[in-house]
Amino acid sequence: GENVEQHPSTLSVQEGDSAVIKCTYSDSASNYFPWYKQELGKGPQLIIDIRSNVGEKKDQRIAVTLNKTAKHFSLHITETQPEDSAVYFCAATRNHNNDMRFGAGTRLTVKP
């Protein structure tokens, strides 16, 4: 089955700096890669996703890049704000496969 590895496990940045979180996956058939943000006491919330036919996707301060050959994808957050502090999870799954696997998570802290 799919195995997703995520790094780093913790990340601390100053407000206004950029943050990058990286994930690798093992199943070359995986073709859908969502990123979730989980705040304390809440469920995971989708912040951005990318499919394997696209190399990069951007939504305001958030971007995701995908390298299918190397089987890795990354989340980039620019101009970080204290409210970006949360745990971020990457995930991977295949077409019509309801079995989504998560990375271990990254705890991001943005210091004011």
Add this chain to the structure above:
Amino acid sequence: DTEVTQTPKHLVMGMTNKKSLKCEQHMGHRAMYWYKQKAKKPPELMFVYSYEKLSINESVPSRFSPECPNSSLLNLHLHALQPEDSALYLCASSQEGDQPQHFGDGTRLSIL
């Protein structure tokens, strides 16, 4: 506000009790999921229902019994749980397996 509603938000039960967790969505999604999340860990898939039929059971102990009464509702019946079953139980829904999953805020379960 999340579009997936879970009740109750908190539940404390003894090992001999029987209780149920409930999940509801009105987005017309045809896939619904139960996940278990331990502290500082990613969500782990337990069950998947697709078009009201159980499609994935990740070797979950029989003391957890899922039920999908209709396309909008998902239940998780609990019986004779163990202390190690204490966790956050998350429900999610999506259109298809490779479409975004929308999570509820979970039920925090404590087994005494």
